[in-house]
């Protein structure tokens with residue numbers, strides 16, 4: 150028999166990847182792996198509904214507003230419930246928090262309390278659902294700090310650098326699961342014919358520089374002068390530095406950050422005179438994406454501080470976000486500090 154050449158296209162399923170990751174930690178209890186498996190199950194259940202959305206009249210809004218004042222779409226509710234229900238009984242978690250709920254979500258007391266905390270934005274970019282534009286789910290995992298019993302607000306309000314894992318699901322032209330447990334950022338694409346996530350983007354590294362900027366420029370009249378100067382600079386002509394930059398803005402954070410991870414550049418959601426802390430939520434959006442982007446070699450700041458160092462003070466706290474290539478985030482910081 151002749152030996153087969155090593156194939157570049159090894160079939161690595163998400164399941165196997167999680168298990169192999171766990172083997173690198175001999176003291177692992179298996180709970181993190183179990184939690185990630187549950188997220189991947191939730192991902193498939195949400196994706197099934199997302200792909201049916203245009204067909205079965207699941208679209209439209211309910212009468213409720215979420216805690217941030219946005220109208221809740223039905224798919225948001227489905228994604229929110231699905232994340233909770235696939236996770237509540239597993240014994241992996243002691244508490245959860247979702248962008249759609251005002252308070253922390255306890256694990257029912259007839260289920261075992263686990264050692265992890267799960268925080269999620271069930272359907273980010275949901276304003277785009279009706280237009281069939283990419284949306285996603287963002288998640289973040291911490292180890293509990295309380296000793297035992299039901300999880301508390303203190304378990305949830307931890308700074309981002311304490312995350313043990315984070316990731317997102319991307320519901321686009323294909324469905325992706327991108328995650329990091331501290332050892333590289335890896336992307337998997339769902340093969341719907343077999344229902345498996347297959348490794349498609351191993352060890353994603355964000356370019357150190359890029360020439361794409363992503364921001365809702367419609368708000369520019371309300372920005373601080375330093376922010377206006379920064380974006381003007383990116384649009385000036387100067388070939389050596391790659392300027393003018395190209396503008397890409399989907400309006401789904403998870404999709405805009407996914408593109409930024411792959412192509413480089415910067416995504417910004419700055420504060421402005423009306424909303425000094427911008428729009429995005431530290432716990433549900435900024436922290437998990439900052440964890441992923443940093444592990445891919447990039448950076449994330451609020452313009453002044455590293456996102457992952459911010460000590461959260463409330464569950465739905467908003468914080469400005471500058472995230473992407475290391476050099477781009479540094480440059481934005483220089484403009485905001487007035488040193489350029």
Ligand code: AHM
Pocket residue numbers: 219248270272273274275276365400401402403405428
């Ligand atoms: P949400 O859909 O969870 O409420 O998230 C907020 C969304 C982000 O996905 C996106 O980047 C941002 O809001 C777009 O805001 P704007 O319309 O102000 O540009």
Ligand code: MG
Pocket residue numbers: 248270272273274402434
């Ligand atoms: Mg969101």
